[in-house]
Amino acid sequence: MGTLHPLSGEQARYEHEVELPGGRLRVYASEQQFATLDYKVLEMADNNLHIPNIRYMSYTPDVHVGVGTCIGTTAVWSEKGGYVSPSIVGSDIGCGMRVHLTPLHKRDLQDVELRRKLVRKIERHLPMEAHARGAFSDIRLEHIVRKGLHGLPGKYLPDSYTPRKSTALSHVESSRFAFDESVLDDIPDATWHRSHRQLGTLGGGNHFAEIQTIEIDEAQRATAEAWGLFDGQVIVMIHSGSRAWGGAVSQSATAGFGRAMRELGLGTADPRLLFAPLDHPEGQRYLHLMYSALNYAVVNRHLIAYAIREAFRDVFGTKCELPTLYDLMHNYAWSEQHDGLGELFVHRKGTTRALPAGHPDNPKPYRSTGHPALIPGSMGTASYLMVGLPGGADNYYSICHGAGRVRSRSATKRLVTVEEFAGAMKIGTPEEIVVNHHSLESILDESPQAYKNVDEIIDSVTGAGLAAVVAKCKPLAAIKGSK
Known part of the structure; x- marks a missing residue:
C-alpha cells in the first residue's frame, strides 16, 4: 500500500516517505524496522490523512496499531481551518512520564x-x-x-517553600492548563467520585513506577551535569495518565463527535476515527475538557512521586529528597508556534516533544540545555533520558514515547512463558529487578517480550538526528499498579 519516496543523505537511512491515497506519511525508523511494519499501520495512516486540511503526519519507530490512530503518531493542522481528533489524542489523555532524582548511588541499593x-x-x-x-x-x-499543580495543598509541594531550589512547579512541561471551566458543569457526579478515588494511583497496563540507575553518555556529559545527574545515580521514573477523568472525557467525546460528523458529512473508512473542526462547538467542548484531563494527569504523576518520596524517606532518612527532573506528556493536542509556519495545532499520540537548547518553549530551567525527554523501555529493559536536537524541527520536535508493543496482550500470554519473563527480570540473582507483584504470571502481558527492542528504537531516533541520548537508565525495581 502506498509509494515509497527515497530520501537522500546519511539520515535518510532512518527516514522514509510513503505516498498514500490520502497524502504523504513520513516514517522515522531504521530500514530493518521499516520493513517489519504491519500493513495495518499504513492503512490507519491513510484514514488519518483523509481528515480535511491535514498538513503533516509522521510515525516514530515505536509505532503500533491503536484505536482509530496508531500509537506513535504526530499530526499537524494550521489553527485556521484546523481539526481536533480524540482518536489522535488517545483515550488516556495526558498520559506521560515523570522522573525524580535522588542523592543515592546504585551501591546504596546493591542489596536485593x-x-x-x-x-x-x-x-x-x-x-x-x-x-x-x-x-x-x-x-x-x-x-x-x-x-x-497549583490546586494542591501546600503540604504536597514539599519544596515550594524554598523557591531557589523548588522544582515542583518549574521542572514540568506545564503546571497548569487554562480552559473554559463551564464545561465541567456537565460532568456526572459518578465521574467526580471515581476520579477522586483514583487520584495518585498508577493504573494498570503499561503504567509503572521504576527505580533505576543511570549511565551518562559521554558526548552529553555537560548536559547531564547541568541537569544534576551523576554516574550511578538512582532515579525514579513514573508512567501514568489521567485515569478515570480522562477516560470519561474520551468516552463522552465518542457520542458528541459522532453526531457532529454526521451533521457535517465527515468520515473515513474507519468509523472509530473521530474528528471535528477546531471551531465547531463539539471540537471546542472536547478541547476544554481535554485540558482539564491534562491538569489531572500531571497532578496524578506528582502525587505518585510524592508517595514514593515518603517511602524513600522511611528507608533512607528524612533528609532524602527527590527533586523533579521533568514531567511531560505523550498523549495530547495543543497550539504551537513553529518558525515561519504560523500558529499550528499539533496532535501527539504516543510521541514525546523533545526541544533543543535555546528553543523558547523550553521551561526556564532548561532554556540553555533543552529539556529532558523521558523515554521508558519495557519492564526489565533500559529506559533513556534524551535531549532534542535542532534537526527535530523536521518532525515538529516529536520523538518516540517508548519501545512500542510488538504483540498483543493475549498473544504475549500464549507465546511467552513465566520462566522466560523471570529470566529477563534476573529473578534469583543479585541483579534481580524486584517487582511488587508476587506472581509474574499476573503481569506476563507486560514482559519485555511483548515489546520492540528499545535500544533499536533509540538508535532510529538518534540516527535520524531528532534527539541525543543523555543517559541510559537500568532498572533496579519496578512497581506495577492495578486497574
Whole structure:
C-alpha cells in the first residue's frame, strides 16, 4: 500500500516517505524496522490523512496499531481551518512520564533485600488499588482539574517553600492548563467520585513506577551535569495518565463527535476515527475538557512521586529528597508556534516533544540545555533520558514515547512463558529487578517480550538526528499498579 519516496543523505537511512491515497506519511525508523511494519499501520495512516486540511503526519519507530490512530503518531493542522481528533489524542489523555532524582548511588541499593524493603514501603504509601481512597482524600478534585499543580495543598509541594531550589512547579512541561471551566458543569457526579478515588494511583497496563540507575553518555556529559545527574545515580521514573477523568472525557467525546460528523458529512473508512473542526462547538467542548484531563494527569504523576518520596524517606532518612527532573506528556493536542509556519495545532499520540537548547518553549530551567525527554523501555529493559536536537524541527520536535508493543496482550500470554519473563527480570540473582507483584504470571502481558527492542528504537531516533541520548537508565525495581 502506498509509494515509497527515497530520501537522500546519511539520515535518510532512518527516514522514509510513503505516498498514500490520502497524502504523504513520513516514517522515522531504521530500514530493518521499516520493513517489519504491519500493513495495518499504513492503512490507519491513510484514514488519518483523509481528515480535511491535514498538513503533516509522521510515525516514530515505536509505532503500533491503536484505536482509530496508531500509537506513535504526530499530526499537524494550521489553527485556521484546523481539526481536533480524540482518536489522535488517545483515550488516556495526558498520559506521560515523570522522573525524580535522588542523592543515592546504585551501591546504596546493591542489596536485593533492601530493594525489597523499599518496594514494600512504596506499596504502603502509594495506593495500589484503582479505587482505593489512599492518602489523598484531603485534596479537592475540582481544584486539581481547574488549576493543575497549583490546586494542591501546600503540604504536597514539599519544596515550594524554598523557591531557589523548588522544582515542583518549574521542572514540568506545564503546571497548569487554562480552559473554559463551564464545561465541567456537565460532568456526572459518578465521574467526580471515581476520579477522586483514583487520584495518585498508577493504573494498570503499561503504567509503572521504576527505580533505576543511570549511565551518562559521554558526548552529553555537560548536559547531564547541568541537569544534576551523576554516574550511578538512582532515579525514579513514573508512567501514568489521567485515569478515570480522562477516560470519561474520551468516552463522552465518542457520542458528541459522532453526531457532529454526521451533521457535517465527515468520515473515513474507519468509523472509530473521530474528528471535528477546531471551531465547531463539539471540537471546542472536547478541547476544554481535554485540558482539564491534562491538569489531572500531571497532578496524578506528582502525587505518585510524592508517595514514593515518603517511602524513600522511611528507608533512607528524612533528609532524602527527590527533586523533579521533568514531567511531560505523550498523549495530547495543543497550539504551537513553529518558525515561519504560523500558529499550528499539533496532535501527539504516543510521541514525546523533545526541544533543543535555546528553543523558547523550553521551561526556564532548561532554556540553555533543552529539556529532558523521558523515554521508558519495557519492564526489565533500559529506559533513556534524551535531549532534542535542532534537526527535530523536521518532525515538529516529536520523538518516540517508548519501545512500542510488538504483540498483543493475549498473544504475549500464549507465546511467552513465566520462566522466560523471570529470566529477563534476573529473578534469583543479585541483579534481580524486584517487582511488587508476587506472581509474574499476573503481569506476563507486560514482559519485555511483548515489546520492540528499545535500544533499536533509540538508535532510529538518534540516527535520524531528532534527539541525543543523555543517559541510559537500568532498572533496579519496578512497581506495577492495578486497574
